[in-house]
Amino acid sequence: MPGGDMVGRSIRIGTIAGIPFGVQPAWLFIFGLVTWILAIGWFPDQVSGISPEAAWGLGLAGALLLFAGIVAHEYGHAIVARRRGIEVEEIDLWLLGGVARMRGHARKPGDELAYAAAGPAVTLVLALIFSGITLALPSGSAGRALAQYEAVTSILILAFNLLPALPLDGGRVLRAALWRIGGDPIKATMRAAALGRIFAIALMGLGIAAVALGSLGGLWIVLVGWFLLSAATSERIGAEAQARMSGIHAAELMTTPAVCLPATATAAEAARVMLREPHPAFPVLENGRVVGMLSSGAIANLAPASRNEVLIASLADRDPHLLLDGEAEVTTLLEDPAFQRVQRATVVDADGHALGVLSITDVQRRFDAQREVGELAAPPT
Numbered sequence: 001m002p003g004g005d006m007v008g009r010s011i012r013i014g015t016i017a018g019i020p021f022g023v024q025p026a027w028l029f030i031f032g033l034v035t036w037i038l039a040i041g042w043f044p045d046q047v048s049g050i051s052p053e054a055a056w057g058l059g060l061a062g063a064l065l066l067f068a069g070i071v072a073h074e075y076g077h078a079i080v081a082r083r084r085g086i087e088v089e090e091i092d093l094w095l096l097g098g099v100a101r102m103r104g105h106a107r108k109p110g111d112e113l114a115y116a117a118a119g120p121a122v123t124l125v126l127a128l129i130f131s132g133i134t135l136a137l138p139s140g141s142a143g144r145a146l147a148q149y150e151a152v153t154s155i156l157i158l159a160f161n162l163l164p165a166l167p168l169d170g171g172r173v174l175r176a177a178l179w180r181i182g183g184d185p186i187k188a189t190m191r192a193a194a195l196g197r198i199f200a201i202a203l204m205g206l207g208i209a210a211v212a213l214g215s216l217g218g219l220w221i222v223l224v225g226w227f228l229l230s231a232a233t234s235e236r237i238g239a240e241a242q243a244r245m246s247g248i249h250a251a252e253l254m255t256t257p258a259v260c261l262p263a264t265a266t267a268a269e270a271a272r273v274m275l276r277e278p279h280p281a282f283p284v285l286e287n288g289r290v291v292g293m294l295s296s297g298a299i300a301n302l303a304p305a306s307r308n309e310v311l312i313a314s315l316a317d318r319d320p321h322l323l324l325d326g327e328a329e330v331t332t333l334l335e336d337p338a339f340q341r342v343q344r345a346t347v348v349d350a351d352g353h354a355l356g357v358l359s360i361t362d363v364q365r366r367f368d369a370q371r372e373v374g375e376l377a378a379p380p381t
Contacts, residue, residue, distance in 0.1 A: 078091060113173060241334055
């Protein structure tokens, strides 16, 4: 599933096709849970007389293949998106599956349709492969049980992802279709997100009903529904922000003057500034030019005893997306994972000198004002 920054940051594992991938700490829980369910339930039921050791080994293999398939699904999205000119930051595995983090959106409905459909296409191929292996192996064998599990889960993942509700892949296909028909990507997003919210609320209702009937599995359904509701709401708000903030540039909203920290300052010195100026991140200067942003979290993660020795030059986030031209479109910035992560960026001139700082609070303040003015100006209904 293509996405933004809703699932937090991950632990980097490696890189495939030039695209990094990682896992959330919470993913380890679901990986262990799947392994356990397979080892004590699925394989003993499917393979007569299987030893506990073999069942646990197959459970581990089944969980690894399941999540390898999810990673392959996300790489399907990511590789096609990159070919369509969309930058892919990374791929994450987390509690509820996988997500491909992208910078920006499709420029044409055909681009979104292509990368939205690519993930399900990969999953379809996996489902066909595992189904073929299942049919080829003898009933009751360990290999057949493993292949059958992967085939069934691939089919379920495919069916769920193709539901026409944002942020699911089917919802992105729907948005692309509505965009192509109506010519307006913002209206298409609003409609697809509305359908996504309806589906999420219905799913949560189903989960609550299941819990009321005594099924604890309903709690998982409620959790999935809550995530989908949050994601669909985020898509709707993002579309509204695109409409209301279009044409507004970073220099119009930035706060001046920028409170900057020299790269030669120690973490302890930076902490004292942060106490006086309670912001989540500060520009870091080398030779008078901004080279990155220092977050308060980077200081908090240091052992107190080392803060007098560590220079903030080694702690600065040097992502170039955190340095903005004054003419940068705010709507583009809102889609950037780096800005979503740090929630501040430095506006610089052509020589790299700080002009001001643009924060998510600055953007939110203008967005609220635009929304209020829009409501006041709207004709009565």
